[in-house]
Amino acid sequence: MTDKLLSIRGLKIYFHTFAGVIxxxxxxDFSVDEGEILGVVGESGCGxxxxxxxxxxxxxxxxxxxxxxxxxNGVNLPDLDERRMRxxxxxxxxxxxxxxxxxxxxxxxxxxxxxxxxxxxxxxxAEQRKNRCIELLTEVGISQPQTRLKNYPHQxxxxxxxxxxxxxxxxxxxxxxxxxxxxxxxxxTIQSQILKLMKRLVKEHRTAMILITHDLAVVSEMTDKxxxxxxxxxVEKGTRDDIINRCRxxxxxxxxxxxxxxxxxxxxxxxxxxxxxNIMNLPPGCSFAPRCDYAKDRCRTVHPELADIEPGHExxxxxxxxx
Amino acid sequence: xxxxxxxxxxxxxHNFRGNISAMIGSxxxxxxxxxxxxxxxxxxxxxxxIASLQLIDAYKPPVWxxxxxxxxxxxTDGQGRDVLASIVYGTRISLFIGLTAMICSSLIGSALGLxxxxxxxxxxxxxxxIADVQLSFPSIxxxxxxxSAFGKGIDNILISLTxxxxxxxxxxVRGSTLSEKQKEYVQAAKAAxxxxxxxxxxxxxxxxxxxxxxxxxxxxxxxxxxEASLSFLGVGVPITKPSLGLxxxxxxxxxLSGLWWTSVFPGAFIMLLVFGINLLGDFLRDELNPRLx
Amino acid sequence: xxSYLVKRVFQMVVVxxxxxxxxxxxxxxxxDPTYMMVPLDATEDEIANARMLLGLDxxxxxxxxxxxxxxxxxxxxxxxxxxxxxxxxxxxxxxxTVEMVLAAMTLSLLLAIPLxxxxxxxxxxxxSRGIMAGSLLGISLPNFWVGMMLIFVLAVxxxxxxxxxxxxxxxxxxxxxxxxxxxxxxxxxxxxVTLCFATLAMLLRITRAGMMEVMKQDFIKFARAKGATFRxxxxxxxxxxxLIPVVTIFGLQLGDLIGFATITEYIFAWPGMGKLLIDxxxxxxxxxxxxxxxxxxxxxxxxxxAVDVIYTLIDPRIKLR
Numbered sequence: 001m002t003d004k005l006l007s008i009r010g011l012k013i014y015f016h017t018f019a020g021v022i023x024x025x026x027x028x029d030f031s032v033d034e035g036e037i038l039g040v041v042g043e044s045g046c047g048x049x050x051x052x053x054x055x056x057x058x059x060x061x062x063x064x065x066x067x068x069x070x071x072x073n074g075v076n077l078p079d080l081d082e083r084r085m086r087x088x089x090x091x092x093x094x095x096x097x098x099x100x101x102x103x104x105x106x107x108x109x110x111x112x113x114x115x116x117x118x119x120x121x122x123x124x125x126a127e128q129r130k131n132r133c134i135e136l137l138t139e140v141g142i143s144q145p146q147t148r149l150k151n152y153p154h155q156x157x158x159x160x161x162x163x164x165x166x167x168x169x170x171x172x173x174x175x176x177x178x179x180x181x182x183x184x185x186x187x188x189t190i191q192s193q194i195l196k197l198m199k200r201l202v203k204e205h206r207t208a209m210i211l212i213t214h215d216l217a218v219v220s221e222m223t224d225k226x227x228x229x230x231x232x233x234x235v236e237k238g239t240r241d242d243i244i245n246r247c248r249x250x251x252x253x254x255x256x257x258x259x260x261x262x263x264x265x266x267x268x269x270x271x272x273x274x275x276x277x278n279i280m281n282l283p284p285g286c287s288f289a290p291r292c293d294y295a296k297d298r299c300r301t302v303h304p305e306l307a308d309i310e311p312g313h314e315x316x317x318x319x320x321x322x323x
Numbered sequence: 324x325x326x327x328x329x330x331x332x333x334x335x336x337h338n339f340r341g342n343i344s345a346m347i348g349s350x351x352x353x354x355x356x357x358x359x360x361x362x363x364x365x366x367x368x369x370x371x372x373i374a375s376l377q378l379i380d381a382y383k384p385p386v387w388x389x390x391x392x393x394x395x396x397x398x399t400d401g402q403g404r405d406v407l408a409s410i411v412y413g414t415r416i417s418l419f420i421g422l423t424a425m426i427c428s429s430l431i432g433s434a435l436g437l438x439x440x441x442x443x444x445x446x447x448x449x450x451x452x453i454a455d456v457q458l459s460f461p462s463i464x465x466x467x468x469x470x471s472a473f474g475k476g477i478d479n480i481l482i483s484l485t486x487x488x489x490x491x492x493x494x495x496v497r498g499s500t501l502s503e504k505q506k507e508y509v510q511a512a513k514a515a516x517x518x519x520x521x522x523x524x525x526x527x528x529x530x531x532x533x534x535x536x537x538x539x540x541x542x543x544x545x546x547x548x549x550e551a552s553l554s555f556l557g558v559g560v561p562i563t564k565p566s567l568g569l570x571x572x573x574x575x576x577x578x579l580s581g582l583w584w585t586s587v588f589p590g591a592f593i594m595l596l597v598f599g600i601n602l603l604g605d606f607l608r609d610e611l612n613p614r615l616x
Numbered sequence: 617x618x619s620y621l622v623k624r625v626f627q628m629v630v631v632x633x634x635x636x637x638x639x640x641x642x643x644x645x646x647x648d649p650t651y652m653m654v655p656l657d658a659t660e661d662e663i664a665n666a667r668m669l670l671g672l673d674x675x676x677x678x679x680x681x682x683x684x685x686x687x688x689x690x691x692x693x694x695x696x697x698x699x700x701x702x703x704x705x706x707x708x709x710x711x712x713t714v715e716m717v718l719a720a721m722t723l724s725l726l727l728a729i730p731l732x733x734x735x736x737x738x739x740x741x742x743x744s745r746g747i748m749a750g751s752l753l754g755i756s757l758p759n760f761w762v763g764m765m766l767i768f769v770l771a772v773x774x775x776x777x778x779x780x781x782x783x784x785x786x787x788x789x790x791x792x793x794x795x796x797x798x799x800x801x802x803x804x805x806x807x808x809v810t811l812c813f814a815t816l817a818m819l820l821r822i823t824r825a826g827m828m829e830v831m832k833q834d835f836i837k838f839a840r841a842k843g844a845t846f847r848x849x850x851x852x853x854x855x856x857x858x859l860i861p862v863v864t865i866f867g868l869q870l871g872d873l874i875g876f877a878t879i880t881e882y883i884f885a886w887p888g889m890g891k892l893l894i895d896x897x898x899x900x901x902x903x904x905x906x907x908x909x910x911x912x913x914x915x916x917x918x919x920x921x922a923v924d925v926i927y928t929l930i931d932p933r934i935k936l937r
Contacts (some may be wrong), residue, residue, distance in 0.1 A: 018337070056841055081845075090843030097841075102834035106933055107856045117842045152932045168842065344749060456631055458868070459916050461875030468909060470898045472642040548758055552879055555760045556894055571761055575883075579779065583768050590761030598756035605752060 003074070004031040005175055006055070011068030013050050013059060020280045024050045024063065026232040029306075032176065032225075035206040037199070039219035039240075041255065042229035043276055048212045051229075052178045054078075055210075056095055057085045072176070091121040094141050094169035096198075098181035100161035104153040110164055111149040111304055117171045136167040140197060159190035160300050163197065176208045185216065193220055216255050220244050231279065231287035232233045234306060238313030248309055248320035284319070294319050335610055348602025353543060359418055365395070370404040370412060371563070377403045381575075383582050398584040400573060406502070406584060409570055416566040417593070421547040424484035429539050430569035431485060432492025433491035433531075439493065440500025441519070453463050454490045462487045465548050467588040480559060484546050491538055496581055499531040534612045544597040551593050567593045624924075635913040636687065639842055640680050643902055680856035687910065693903035697896070702903035706911055711791040713888030719795060719804055720811035721870070727812075729855075729862075735820070737850050737859075749826065754817025759876045760846020763810040763883040764889050764900075770806065777804050780885040807884045811877060815869045822865045826858035857867040859930050867923035871916055886924055 010215040015022040024049040032038050040048045051060055055070055059078060061277050070077040072093065077085065089095075097103045104113055114133045118124055124132065130149070137145035140163040153161060162182065162222040179198065199222050202209045203250065211222055219226055227237035228251065236249040247253055254272035274291035277283060277312050286304055289295040298318050368375050380403040383392045391398070397406040439447040457465070469483040503509060512521075548584050551560035551568030555575075560566045565573075567589045574586025674682075686693070692702040692836050737743040771779035783800030785792035795799030830836065831854060838851050840846075878890030885891065889908060896904040928934050 058840060086845060088843070089841055095838075095841040097834055097838055099834060103801045103838045105839070105853050105857070107931060116839070116844065120843045122827075154933045165838075264871060285847040444882040456634065459920055460913070461873075462908075463872065463875035464878070464912065467875075467878070467893075467897070468639075468642065468905075471905065492759075517648065544756065548756075552760060552876075555758075556879065556897075558897065568758070568844065569756070571764070575760075575764060576694050578764055578768055579772060581772060585762070586764055587768070590758055591766065593758050593761065594756055595754075597758075598753055601752050601756050 004071075005036075005073065006032040006210075007069070008051075008055075008069040009069045009071070011051065011054065011070065012052055013047070013063055013064040013068075014066050015063045017062055020137050022279050023282070024231050024279070025054070028068075028229075028232075028234055030206050030227055030234065030237060032210060034208055035203070036177065036225065037202065037209045037211060037223045039223035039226040040212045040229060041214065041216055041219050041226060043214055045276060045279060045295055046229040047232040048229050049180050052095070052180050052210060052212050054180060055176075056089055057082075058094060065151045087121070090174075091172045092174055093176045093178065094161075094172070094174040096165055096169050096177060096179040096182045098157050099185045100165055101185065104161060106153055109150055109152055110156075113153075114164070114168055114171060116151075117168055132171065137164070139170075139201065140164070140167045142167075147290060159194065162190075162194050162228045163188060166194070166198060166201065170207070172204065173205060174207060176210070177202060178210045178212070180205055180212045182211070184213070184215070191218075196203055196210070198222075228255070231277065231282060233287065233303075234316065235288065236315040236317075237306070237314075238310075242310070242313040245311075246313070248313075249288075249315045249317045250294055250321060251288050252315075253321055293322065326575045336565035338610060339606070340555040342604045342606055345606035348599045348604075348606065351599025352603060355414060355418065355599065358411055362414070362611045366405065366408040366411050368405045368408045375458070382582055384582075384583075396567060400585045401577065406588055407499040410567065410589055411564065413565055413570050414592060415587060416477075416560060416564055417547050417550065417568070418596070419545045420480055420484070420550050420566065421558075423541055424481050424488065424546045425543045426551075427481060428542070429492050429535065431481065432489035433496045433535065435489065435533075436493035436496030437500055441504060443586050447497070450493060455494055457487075457490050462545075463549055463552060466553055467556070467558065470553055475558060475609065477560060477564060480550055483553075487549070488542055488546065491542070492535065495534050495538060496531050499534065503531070509580050514604070532538030537604060537608040537611060540600060540607060544600040544604070547593065547600075549596055632910070632913055636684060637680070637909060639909050640808060641676075641684055643906060644676065644814055646680075656684065663788055672754075673854050692907040692910070692918060695896075695901050695904050697899050697904075699900045702907040703891060705904060707909045709887060709889045709892050710911075711793070712886060713877055713881065715793060716804060716811065716880070716886060716888060717873055719808035720815065720873060720877075723808055723812040724816040724819055724855075728816050729823055732820045732823025733827055733850060733855060733858075736824040737831065737846075738856075739824070739828060744824075747820070750801055751817040751820045755812050755821075759810065760879050760883055762813055763806070763880055765786055766806050766810055767883070777806055779806075780883075781886055793807065793905055807886055808878050810883070811880045814876065817875055818869055819862065819866060822862055823858060826861045827854055829910075830854045830857045856930065860927065863923060863926055863930065867919055870919055874912060874915070 011025055011028045012023070013025040017022055027094065028047075028051060030038070031213060040051065042048050050059070050063065054065055055072075055077065057080070059065060065078050068078075072088070076220075077088070077230060104110075111133055115129045118129045118132060133149055134145045136147065141307065142148055142160060142163055148156075153164075157162065166182075171185060177198075181196050182198065186194060195218060198209070201207070211219065213273070223240050225237070225239055226243040228235050228243070228249065230251050236243065236252045243252065244256070251272070272291060277287060277290065283290055283300070285298075285300040285302055286292070286295070289299040292299065296319065304316045306316045306317050308314050309320055339511060363369070370376070380392065380395065381401050383395050383399045384521050385391050385398045385406075386393050386396050395405045395407070397410070398407055400409065403614050433475075437448050439450040466483045469486060473479040473483065550559055551565060551571070554566050554568030555572045557572065560569055562569070570589035571586045571593070574582075574589065576584055666836045690703060694700060695705055696703050698705060729746055735747045738744050767779045768892070770777045781803060783803035784797045785794045786797055787793075788796075795804050827850075836849060836853055841850050841853060844853070874890075877888065878893055880886065881888045881890035882894045889911070892904060893908045895901075896908070
């Protein structure tokens with residue numbers, strides 16, 4: 001039994017709304033090793049954020065974990081009561097949210113909000129906490145940390161706020177950081193800065209990271225492993241190399257093809273035809289079949305399970321595209 | 324996920340049925356509508372017909388107390404008037420005033436709000452300034468002041484309440500108008516050459532209705548309370564047309580002697596009526612407010 | 617900062633000026649006060665003479681000008697009923713009103729905020745629903761009726777508390793306070809409780825609504841992701857954010873409080889400005905009515921200003937501008 005840091009088996013998260021049951025996550029298995037960076041890619045609504053929140057135990061009603069295991073260091077997290085889960089949040093597992101403008105409480109100073117994590121998970125004196133804050137701010141590249149500690153969030157730019165949030169996430173040296181679309185709300189130039197910063201820090205501290213994003217370009221730079229989600233299920237997963245260079249699922253190929261390439265000449269941007277189906281009205285069989293160029297009858301009747309194409313590289317497709 | 328109209332409507336009904344407060348509120352309001360419509364024919368006495376009063380029956384307590392008289396279930400007042408009958412007639416007046424004042428102030432306030440929001444500029448500035456200044460003063464004092472200047476009377480009350488109540492409509496409608504004005508369909512209508520008033524009435528108004536319904540419902544209750552307070556102080560309805568508030572005032576004079584039923588029951592009815600209205604208004608606000616969903 | 621103060625003061629003066637015009641104009645509708653100033657058997661000539669002495673034969677604009685000039689000097693004329701300077705009468709009674717209003721305010725705040733926070737944090741619980749239903753009842757109650765009920769039950773039937781009037785006072789810092797004496801405290805309970813109902817209910821609802829909105833914000837989730845306890849999330853993160861709308865509403869409610877205080881004073885025969893106003897309305901004592909309104913207007917502009925200042929203390933994003 002390999003000791004993976006995080007191991008997810010058969011996770012199903014359903015939302016019971018008035019209009020019907022939304023199967024946001026419908027049977028997901030994956031794992032993350034220590035120090036590994038896993039990219040979770042997919043369009044809006046494919047369930048990737050829901051997975052992230054469920055690891056933290058922050059699934060909001062009417063969402064509910066129907067079945068499945070979320071094993072962190074061997075412990076099944078959904079079994080834990082709130083008190084013990086709280087000890088894990090912020091300390092063992094930390095989270096970085098999408099929108100830095102709204103993630104920080106506008107009425108408290110940066111110092112206050114950084115120290116909160118330290119107060120919750122350790123016994124440091126006020127002096128020690130302040131020094132740690134300065135240390136963290138320097139690490140994330142904020143200049144003049146002593147003065148900036150006393151500032152309020154609205155006095156920072158978006159990119160700097162996200163750096164602060166990264167600093168807060170790393171404050172207690174967590175084993176795992178979940179980053180949910182950390183750069184989507186930022187300017188393009190700032191995006192790559194933040195991503196580089198995050199990659200450097202997690203590698204330095206041997207922290208594992210789950211990077212959730214819709215942007216394959218982001219994932220192609222940062223990650224060790226990639227998993228692609230569509231309509232609540234994983235359609236392809238493998239190492240970065242596997243996915244970027246040898247992807248086989250038609251959806252993944254479509255996603256890769258949709259990335260505008262500045263360097264080469266393109267006549268027009270490739271677009272996956274069709275639209276994401278209504279999550280409450282999923283077609284029988286493979287969810288992607290209606291949009292797939294290669295779909296055959298079998299695809300439309302029974303949903304394909306993940307199967308190995310090469311060692312470590314799986315895809316959920318009956319007719320993976322030949323390379 | 325966008326809700327279709329059908330899903331929205333059935334969710335509304337479902338929430339309504341499941342929401343005890345809304346049901347209770349509706350029951351209460353139906354009860355009062357019943358009183359207003361059929362009350363006078365059901366109570367035997369018309370309290371304003373002096374000929375039908377028997378002074379000898381003055382100050383009879385409610386029927387369940389000793390000395391009570393089954394002819395006068397809730398007791399009588401100092402002139403032999405049946406408290407229940409007075410309440411029935413008084414409710415009609417209170418409700419009439421509340422409803423009419425709400426309609427007047429909503430019409431005037433919305434019109435001003437639409438104009439301010441749509442045309443903007445100086446007009447907008449002036450109207451909103453007045454609104455702001457007025458909002459910082461308590462409505463009850465403004466109404467009290469106006470009534471003391473105008474004198475008693477139902478039409479004066481209606482005028483005073485309208486002067487007090489227009490502001491919230493103006494603000495709400497102006498806000499909605501401003502946001503609707505930016506939308507494309509309005510630009511398109513303008514580009515097509517549609518005259519301003521048609522744009523306002525046909526396009527902007529329907530989108531503004533939802534918050535108005537909520538505000539209007541609750542305002543009926545507010546107005547009933549203000550009128551009751553004014554009448555209690557003696558600057559509201561004339562003695563010839565006693566609203567529930569005036570009934571309470573008449574009862575106040577004898578309260579300390581222990582004759583409580585002449586003031587407690589009318590006041591309880593005021594509370595019940597306003598409570599029912601607020602229950603419904605609350606439910607409407609929660610249902611029609613997209614932000615909380 | 618100075619420019620802001622200057623601007624605000626200027627605005628306040630403008631508002632007060634407009635109010636003075638409105639008050640003066642409306643009061644002119646209330647009929648000819650000359651008849652109040654002369655004995656019942658005065659002749660036509662004597663009446664005309666009195667009118668001239670009072671300056672009531674001059675055109676409105678001139679009368680208003682005189683009026684304005686006088687009030688700037690602090691002269692609001694003499695009460696028709698008491699024959700004393702109107703301003704003095706109001707000032708004499710102000711401490712009583714302020715005492716009652718402050719007592720009611722404190723009571724509302726102490727009860728509304730904890731209840732509202734609870735109801736907003738756990739909106740689905742039965743207790744919360746009960747609290748909300750109660751608050752709805754609270755804003756449906758006719759303020760005068762509640763007072764009457766309290767008097768009847770507690771004063772008449774059970775004789776626990778006095779039914780009217782203000783208790784013994786003690787002079788502190790130049791004003792007479794009654795709440796610190798035992799007798800005074802007994803007298804103030806019923807009026808304060810009566811008065812606090814509506815404000816309590818309103819504040820409770822606003823706090824709850826504010827909590828529900830704030831709890832949906834990202835920074836709340838982020839705080840939870842840090843491992844914060846639910847209580848600290850409520851009282852540290854959420855509550856401060858909720859205070860912003862609460863302070864706004866409270867400022868407005870203060871106005872209603874003072875308005876309803878007039879009724880409460882009337883019911884409990886509490887010797888404050890409100891009772892004086894009601895009596896003056898009955899007796900057509902114009903100068904007193906005018907003073908009361910101007911004074912209340914003055915209070916409100918001050919309150920609005922104070923609310924704006926408090927905002928800046930709570931929310932660092934807002935600057936005085």
